[in-house]
Amino acid sequence: MDSNSSFPKGKIQNIRGRCLILSGDDIDTDRIIPARFLKCVSFENLGEQVFADDRKELNGDHPFDQKINKGASILIVNQNFGCGSSREHAPQALMRWGIRAIIGQSFAEIFYGNCLALGIPCGTMSEHKIATLETIISENPMEEWKLDLNQETLNNHKTSLGLNYQPGALEMLRTGRWDATYQLTSNSDKLTQKLKNLPYLNQFNN
Amino acid sequence: MSSGTLFDKVWDLHQVAKLPGGSSQLFIGLHLIHEVTSPQAFAALKDKGLNVFCPDRTVATVDHIVPTTNQNRPFSDPLAEEMLVTLESNCLNHDIKLYGIGSGHQGIVHVIAPELGLTQPGMTIACGDSHTSTHGAFGAIAFGVGTSQVRDVLASQSLAMNKLKVRRIFVEGNLNEGVYAKDLILHIIRELGVKGGVGYAYEFAGPAIQALSMEERMTICNMSIEGGARCGYINPDEVTFEYLQGRLCAPIEDSWNRATNWWRSLCSEENAIFDDEVLLNAAKIAPTVTWGITPGQSISIDENIPTPDCLEQSDRSIAEEGYKYMGLRPGTPIKGTPVDVCFIGSCTNGRISDLQAAAKIAKGQNVARGVKAFVVPGSEQVAQEAKAERLDEIFREAGFEWRDPGCSMCLAMNPDRLEGRQISASSSNRNFKGRQGSSSGRTLLMSPAMVAAAAITGEVTDVRILLNKAL
Numbered sequence A: 001m002d003s004n005s006s007f008p009k010g011k012i013q014n015i016r017g018r019c020l021i022l023s024g025d026d027i028d029t030d031r032i033i034p035a036r037f038l039k040c041v042s043f044e045n046l047g048e049q050v051f052a053d054d055r056k057e058l059n060g061d062h063p064f065d066q067k068i069n070k071g072a073s074i075l076i077v078n079q080n081f082g083c084g085s086s087r088e089h090a091p092q093a094l095m096r097w098g099i100r101a102i103i104g105q106s107f108a109e110i111f112y113g114n115c116l117a118l119g120i121p122c123g124t125m126s127e128h129k130i131a132t133l134e135t136i137i138s139e140n141p142m143e144e145w146k147l148d149l150n151q152e153t154l155n156n157h158k159t160s161l162g163l164n165y166q167p168g169a170l171e172m173l174r175t176g177r178w179d180a181t182y183q184l185t186s187n188s189d190k191l192t193q194k195l196k197n198l199p200y201l202n203q204f205n206n
Numbered sequence B: 001m002s003s004g005t006l007f008d009k010v011w012d013l014h015q016v017a018k019l020p021g022g023s024s025q026l027f028i029g030l031h032l033i034h035e036v037t038s039p040q041a042f043a044a045l046k047d048k049g050l051n052v053f054c055p056d057r058t059v060a061t062v063d064h065i066v067p068t069t070n071q072n073r074p075f076s077d078p079l080a081e082e083m084l085v086t087l088e089s090n091c092l093n094h095d096i097k098l099y100g101i102g103s104g105h106q107g108i109v110h111v112i113a114p115e116l117g118l119t120q121p122g123m124t125i126a127c128g129d130s131h132t133s134t135h136g137a138f139g140a141i142a143f144g145v146g147t148s149q150v151r152d153v154l155a156s157q158s159l160a161m162n163k164l165k166v167r168r169i170f171v172e173g174n175l176n177e178g179v180y181a182k183d184l185i186l187h188i189i190r191e192l193g194v195k196g197g198v199g200y201a202y203e204f205a206g207p208a209i210q211a212l213s214m215e216e217r218m219t220i221c222n223m224s225i226e227g228g229a230r231c232g233y234i235n236p237d238e239v240t241f242e243y244l245q246g247r248l249c250a251p252i253e254d255s256w257n258r259a260t261n262w263w264r265s266l267c268s269e270e271n272a273i274f275d276d277e278v279l280l281n282a283a284k285i286a287p288t289v290t291w292g293i294t295p296g297q298s299i300s301i302d303e304n305i306p307t308p309d310c311l312e313q314s315d316r317s318i319a320e321e322g323y324k325y326m327g328l329r330p331g332t333p334i335k336g337t338p339v340d341v342c343f344i345g346s347c348t349n350g351r352i353s354d355l356q357a358a359a360k361i362a363k364g365q366n367v368a369r370g371v372k373a374f375v376v377p378g379s380e381q382v383a384q385e386a387k388a389e390r391l392d393e394i395f396r397e398a399g400f401e402w403r404d405p406g407c408s409m410c411l412a413m414n415p416d417r418l419e420g421r422q423i424s425a426s427s428s429n430r431n432f433k434g435r436q437g438s439s440s441g442r443t444l445l446m447s448p449a450m451v452a453a454a455a456i457t458g459e460v461t462d463v464r465i466l467l468n469k470a471l
């Protein structure tokens, strides 16, 4: 599992790593992180709990347990990934397992936004391209890939596949402005101004 | 687009900047936190190497996980204990005021902030809890937020948000005897639907609203969220000011006068423009009870559970799910439905006036055999006031259990829960499947007086009959 220091930060333009395939449409947030893990005081252990029930059922054969996928950071999924509740625990769990980018046919909207807030780009490809990609990865799972957000491509030494991002999200990631907390804290002058000017913070003298 | 409303004025005043994604950065005047949604936010803050920006505008209490029978530490549930320990250390490390157990002011976050006078007109208030809408009763813009927004508010005392539309719900007439604020809000949700308020702030106005006490107004605004509205509010008036004056954190002396002047100036203008308006009549409302699995599935005590053919097409499938889950038949009366558990409490109806209304029904009566009935005051202060009026004795004598303050069986994150398919008469706000701690448990929402009536008779009962006897 990755340490905190390698969580996404700043401008996100290139992500290098191995790919891991998780097949299936409509994988919901309850499967990504079952509800019982919400009664916790930190997101820290979520990496181990990601897909807990699915993994238990497959008894070591789940993609997130297979040895060959250890250390992979680009997750390949199918349709409507991340549907269900708005829990932020879902992308947190994936991120804490080591996922830094997701590529799929389509994503649930809230999940997409939650990922963006963590600096995890969710790119889309056609069904056909995803299938091609899955074949290449299955043939050589140890291969390194480079996700290039400037070119909007996923490349290995001989293949290059184009993918799509929502323009606003892409811009925010590339320029490092995806972090809402960062945006909000960077306006500290204006915030201090509010503290000075709001009547109820100044004995109603303003 | 709305203009000249209290919502517009408060929004404009708190807007800090426009953000790159197109949303607004909104300053938050008061941030309330509790043990369930704050720990990850503090952890995230630490991950990012950030501090709490305004510790003195952040106030904490513990409510969701506290046991109501034995609050001695450590709690018997180690997970609950861990959550409280985490909150305590986060508050200590960041200099945040925590109203803990035994402080005299611990309680459900939406009960204590108004009680302390922290909640005031014209503020923006956020809390990692959807019932933050409660505070709108004072003419504040108050809404629930998710954990990442809790983190943002801790870090910057602000959050990114898109402006809401404003719908005025104008209520004429007066509530009849035996009909309470809870009935009114259940009726509103029934009329407008549980998704009707999505994208809106609700302004509750009109003679019926103005006639309500502050506690009743809180009940109304509390359940705005059940109607889909992220926030609900009522323009501040003399009732508001009278409630606030003299409270621990309310303005005093000269600033009190300046405050009331400013508060008055915030009210929606006579010619304010609303995005939508709805007109209702309070006099037509009877005691209201939910029969299904959403707060919108409610009927008057005299009505029968609706049959699919008298429902809109879009409501039918959820109705079918409701009949099945609740084990109730369409076309049959709700009155007379036997209940197993009666719960009086929650941020909707756990205040002193709620306990008074319920005690009036319980006085001199006995809880029906086989029914478990309990009262959970919303805060330590409510408990104290109730004891001073000997309401605890009235309840105990009638066979109710008298508990310590907390959220309790509203969502059953503590040991208070339904078992198996038990059915509860509950003064809380959500009747979702499994909400009260058993995955097959069933909930009938109603006013606290109606819950007391159900406890006495052992079945869903028209409280007006008992009220007439009590007179």
Ligand code: SF4
Pocket (backbone or CB within 6 Å): B063, B064, B108, B109, B110, B129, B131, B346, B347, B348, B406, B407, B410, B411, B428, B429
């Ligand atoms: S009483 Fe119920 S609705 Fe209110 S804050 Fe507690 S759990 Fe939430």
